[in-house]
Amino acid sequence: MNLPGSQPARQQPTSGVAAAAAGSAAAAPAGSPxxxxxxxxxxxxxxxxxxxxxxxxxxxxxxxxxASEVRxxxxxxxxxxxVSLAGGMPNLAALPLDTxxxxxxxxxxxxxxxxxxxxxxxxxxxxxxxxxxxMALEGISAHADDVVVTVGSQMALDMVTRVFCDxxxxxxxxxxxxxxxxxxxxxxxAEVVHVTMDDEGLQPEALRQALDTLAGQGRRxxxxxxxxxxxNPGGVTLAVRRRAEILDICARHGVLVIEDNPYGLLGxxxxxxPALRSMEAxxxxxxxxxxxxxxxxxxxxxxxxxxxxxxxxxxATESATLCPPAFNQAIVSRYLxxxxxxxxxxxxxxxxxxxxxxxxxxxxxxxxxxxxxxKPDGGFYVWLTVPEGLDTKAMLPRAVTQRxxxxxxxxxxxxxxxxxxxxxxxxxxxxxxIREGVRRLASALEAEQELLHTFGAxxxxxxxxxxxxxxxxxxxxx
Amino acid sequence: MTDRFVAVLSGxxxxxxxxxxxxxxxxxAALRSAGLTVAxxxxxxGLLPRLREERPDAVVVALHGGEGENGSIQxxxxxxGVPFVGTDPRACRRAWDKxxxxxxxDRVGLAxxxxxxxxxxxxxxxxxxxxxxxxxxxxGLPLMLKPDQGGSALGAQxxxxxxxxxxxxxxxxxxADTVLAERFVEGVEVAVAVVEGPDGPRxxxxxxxxxxxxxxxxxxxxxxxxxxxxxxxxxxxxxATAVGELAVAAHxxxxxxxxxxxxxxxxxxxxxxxxxxxxxxxxxxxxxxxxAVEAAGHSLGQVYAGLVERAVSRAADR
Numbered sequence: 001m002n003l004p005g006s007q008p009a010r011q012q013p014t015s016g017v018a019a020a021a022a023g024s025a026a027a028a029p030a031g032s033p034x035x036x037x038x039x040x041x042x043x044x045x046x047x048x049x050x051x052x053x054x055x056x057x058x059x060x061x062x063x064x065x066x067a068s069e070v071r072x073x074x075x076x077x078x079x080x081x082x083v084s085l086a087g088g089m090p091n092l093a094a095l096p097l098d099t100x101x102x103x104x105x106x107x108x109x110x111x112x113x114x115x116x117x118x119x120x121x122x123x124x125x126x127x128x129x130x131x132x133x134x135m136a137l138e139g140i141s142a143h144a145d146d147v148v149v150t151v152g153s154q155m156a157l158d159m160v161t162r163v164f165c166d167x168x169x170x171x172x173x174x175x176x177x178x179x180x181x182x183x184x185x186x187x188x189x190a191e192v193v194h195v196t197m198d199d200e201g202l203q204p205e206a207l208r209q210a211l212d213t214l215a216g217q218g219r220r221x222x223x224x225x226x227x228x229x230x231x232n233p234g235g236v237t238l239a240v241r242r243r244a245e246i247l248d249i250c251a252r253h254g255v256l257v258i259e260d261n262p263y264g265l266l267g268x269x270x271x272x273x274p275a276l277r278s279m280e281a282x283x284x285x286x287x288x289x290x291x292x293x294x295x296x297x298x299x300x301x302x303x304x305x306x307x308x309x310x311x312x313x314x315x316a317t318e319s320a321t322l323c324p325p326a327f328n329q330a331i332v333s334r335y336l337x338x339x340x341x342x343x344x345x346x347x348x349x350x351x352x353x354x355x356x357x358x359x360x361x362x363x364x365x366x367x368x369x370x371x372x373x374x375k376p377d378g379g380f381y382v383w384l385t386v387p388e389g390l391d392t393k394a395m396l397p398r399a400v401t402q403r404x405x406x407x408x409x410x411x412x413x414x415x416x417x418x419x420x421x422x423x424x425x426x427x428x429x430x431x432x433x434i435r436e437g438v439r440r441l442a443s444a445l446e447a448e449q450e451l452l453h454t455f456g457a458x459x460x461x462x463x464x465x466x467x468x469x470x471x472x473x474x475x476x477x478x
Numbered sequence: 479m480t481d482r483f484v485a486v487l488s489g490x491x492x493x494x495x496x497x498x499x500x501x502x503x504x505x506x507a508a509l510r511s512a513g514l515t516v517a518x519x520x521x522x523x524g525l526l527p528r529l530r531e532e533r534p535d536a537v538v539v540a541l542h543g544g545e546g547e548n549g550s551i552q553x554x555x556x557x558x559g560v561p562f563v564g565t566d567p568r569a570c571r572r573a574w575d576k577x578x579x580x581x582x583x584d585r586v587g588l589a590x591x592x593x594x595x596x597x598x599x600x601x602x603x604x605x606x607x608x609x610x611x612x613x614x615x616x617x618g619l620p621l622m623l624k625p626d627q628g629g630s631a632l633g634a635q636x637x638x639x640x641x642x643x644x645x646x647x648x649x650x651x652x653x654a655d656t657v658l659a660e661r662f663v664e665g666v667e668v669a670v671a672v673v674e675g676p677d678g679p680r681x682x683x684x685x686x687x688x689x690x691x692x693x694x695x696x697x698x699x700x701x702x703x704x705x706x707x708x709x710x711x712x713x714x715x716x717x718a719t720a721v722g723e724l725a726v727a728a729h730x731x732x733x734x735x736x737x738x739x740x741x742x743x744x745x746x747x748x749x750x751x752x753x754x755x756x757x758x759x760x761x762x763x764x765x766x767x768x769x770a771v772e773a774a775g776h777s778l779g780q781v782y783a784g785l786v787e788r789a790v791s792r793a794a795d796r
Contacts, residue, residue, distance in 0.1 A: 047708065047712075048686075048688060048706035048707060048708045049706065049707045049708065049709065049769075050702075050703050050705075050706050050707075051702040051703060051705070051707070051763065051764050052702035052703030054703075055702075055703035066697050066701040066704065067696060067697050067699070067700035067701040068696070068697065069632060069695075069696040069697070071496075072493070072494075072495075072496040072497070072630075072696065072700075073493060075495040075496035075499065076491055076492070076493065076495045076496075079489075079491055079495070079522070081491055081522075082491070391648075394648060394649045394652055395652055396652075397493055397632065397633065397652045397653045398652040398653075400493060401493075401653075403491075448648075448652070450602070451598060451647075451648050451651055451652075452648060453602075454598065454601050454602040454606050455601065455606045455644040455645075455647050455648055456606065456607075456644060
């Protein structure tokens with residue numbers, strides 16, 4: 001059985017960028033259209049005032065960067081009256097802030113001259129050694145030279161895409177996939193083709209078919225972007241027995257694997273899984289992060305790459321930021337050296353497990369028949385499928401009125417899918433708030449179902465296709 | 479006047495929170511540059527203690543949607559005896575409810591597109607298809623669907639084909655329980671701000687709106703560059719006067735105070751149709767009222783500083 005909301009690889013790969021660009025010019029399904037005819041009537045726009053004098057200068061990749069009705073609704077989600085099941089903010093409550101404060105003060109006092117100075121684009125050598133120790137927990141044997149420190153793994157993803165993708169190149173990603181990755185791919189004008197997942201993660205057969213189809217079309221596929229553990233937003237994990245097969249398929253088709261693993265150490269039964277990179281060193285770029293295991297605000301992540309790729313990433317980093325912040329790297333390095341960081345991760349796991357349990361129990365208790373959802377063994381997210389006919393994006397205003405927020409499923413696809421899905425996050429609110437949030441969500445779902453029953457129709461979903469990012473909350477949304 | 483201390487209220491919990499936050503910031507900066515001392519407050523549980531504690535000379539409501547425009551916040555301010563810029567609670571309610579405002583104008587013979595307002599329950603109880611059929615018979619196509627309350631075009635849709643209607647109703651009713659269906663009037667969309675001074679309410683130059691996509695939806699409103707504005711609007715003198723008169727008439731008729739913005743359509747035959755009026759007009763970088771103020775040769779800070787003085791002296795007269 002397919003993961004709810006999964007879709008087969010498309011026969012006609014569609015670009016999020018192209019779709020959005022077309023939408024801005026053509027689509028006219030929604031909005032306040034009194035003005036629609038005014039344009040024709042008035043004719044040209046000469047002499048008028050555009051509020052953006054730079055409009056004609058933007059690169060094509062900026063075409064999708066615009067205000068969004070859905071994104072605006074998340075502004076309300078940040079208020080305490082609203083239970084936000086929309087954000088992805090890690091819960092930092094368990095961090096030992098007092099002693100960290102002392103340590104950071106000491107760092108400035110004793111090493112201020114170096115840690116407040118530029119560093120190398122490659123990253124702090126001591127930290128790169130420590131990162132290898134962290135990755136060893138998932139079976140990776142790596143040399144510190146092959147680690148490139150980045151401003152969060154998001155930047156690593158950006159650098160990898162920059163180095164590999166020309167406009168029009170194809171990137172494979174799970175269906176659904178991480179919204180931040182989709183928006184990076186769209187920024188580089190790569191085209192995303194989604195590959196089906198089920199309860200055991202990416203389906204090897206679907207991957208094979210997608211690659212064959214694309215080869216038949218003469219498309220150039222650059223890499224497979226995959227989140228094997230505790231998927232965002234899917235909540236599922238790639239079965240260990242599938243891992244070698246996925247690697248083999250990619251190797252045979254000459255496609256690189258980008259393994260994004262921010263949640264791998266957050267398994268609720270203290271379990272870890274062998275990283276794809278632990279099975280194959282030459283054809284995998286591994287992305288890691290301290291955002292979920294220590295502190296997201298420090299923005300320290302990394303890429304582990306084959307040496308030739310690593311050289312390119314270092315140069316790309318240098319042109320993007322000169323170097324990752326030396327100070328933040330030094331804080332992470334000191335933390336790893338002086339604290340029981342593995343014990344801290346255990347505490348995080350326990351906190352997230354409790355929240356996951358609260359959410360799953362509340363979903364069981366409150367949701368109307370016809371809903372189904374994934375049951376994550378780790379990470380931050382549940383992927384919920386609502387009854388046929390409901391449209392999660394169209395329903396969001398109603399949910400916000402009921403004081404609960406989620407991310408509509410369409411955010412996690414390059415275009416066109418996910419209208420029956422939503423992502424629910426349990427990482428930040430307390431278990432009690434999660435229960436209340438699910439209760440409110442259930443009542444919004446019931447009201448929407450009643451509406452649907454009245455009109456016997458699904459909602460149009462409203463508006464033009466949006467570039468990924470337009471429908472998801474900003475990173476500081478709880 | 480320069481030592482006034484005012485509180486700008488923005489944010490709130492409506493669907494338009496983000497717009498309101500931006501309006502609040504812009505207005506606060508404008509008032510500061512006009513020499514006033516400004517505090518920016520959200521409308522939350524801390525508001526009443528803050529009002530009692532810090533006692534601003536006046537409050538300016540930059541909340542959009544819900545509480546900020548339906549008279550709720552204004553009622554609270556009135557109960558506390560805090561002077562505020564803008565319309566009193568009862569008139570807010572009349573203007574906020576679009577069908578009510580349209581009926582008031584219609585009653586005195588001012589043109590507004592023919593309309594029907596219906597709650598979800600009517601469709602549920604009488605059968606949706608039969609009611610929708612009647613709706614199309616009466617208003618024709620295309621027609622405009624809007625939530626009966628709310629702004630920023632949220633939930634608003636144009637329906638060109640009867641088969642789109644059920645889905646459009648579902649989308650619209652996610653924002654409110656009652657839908658306002660209007661006959662779609664083709665023409666030039668304009669917004670006319672009205673500001674009160676010593677000699678009563680006066681219309682500022684109309685702003686003409688030309689969205690690139692043809693649709694003045696949320697994106698077109700708040701993404702700079704997606705819409706071209708003409709301030710003053712490219713109307714002949716007679717029509718320009720007529721839209722100004724309509725806006726002032728709406729302001730007076732509905733009992734609005736200090737400032738309002740009327741949205742209207744100028745049909746090809748020159749007839750001007752009232753669409754709706756806003757008691758808390760948007761004040762963001764892409765909003766219409768600041769453009770009108772600028773086109774009139776004023777600054778936003780001066781205009782609102784003047785309105786603050788009006789609010790203060792109104793309270794003193796009481």
